[in-house]
């Protein structure tokens with residue numbers, strides 16, 4: 001059985017993960033509108049991953065005899081100044097998610113909830129990858145993707161993520 005405190009915190013994190021999917025879907029719309037199909041594809045994969053993260057937490061709450069409570073999602077930003085600005089926002093968002101996960105791990109230890117702590121270890125590792133992927137996209141855009149031909153090449157490069165997953 002899960003404690004009420006842990007249940008509430010995991011329900012909050014379900015909202016964070018769904019909110020991540022919502023934000024990244026908004027970025028898909030932005031990139032697609034601007035004609036950056038490669039970046040739209042990259043973000044679409046990312047949004048799908050976030051739904052998977054939410055469901056991992058969802059299933060854990062259910063399996064532990066807890067009650068899932070879904071919260072309202074904030075309306076995400078719909079427009080960014082540039083593709084680089086959008087990826088910078090995504091990188092900053094992933095750093096925020098990492099701090100949420102670390103706070104959850106600490107709570108699991110305080111609550112002596114070893115099952116939640118074990119489940120959350122997957123997220124600790126995943127966040128290293130999440131930050132790395134978004135940071136590398138930012139670096140790529142900084143180096144070659146400010147405008148013109150370089151940006152077209154960066155779009156093509158980032159779009160490879162979508163075709164690799166398909």
Ligand code: FEO
Nearest residue numbers: 017050053097130
């Ligand atoms: Fe679910 Fe991108 O962290």
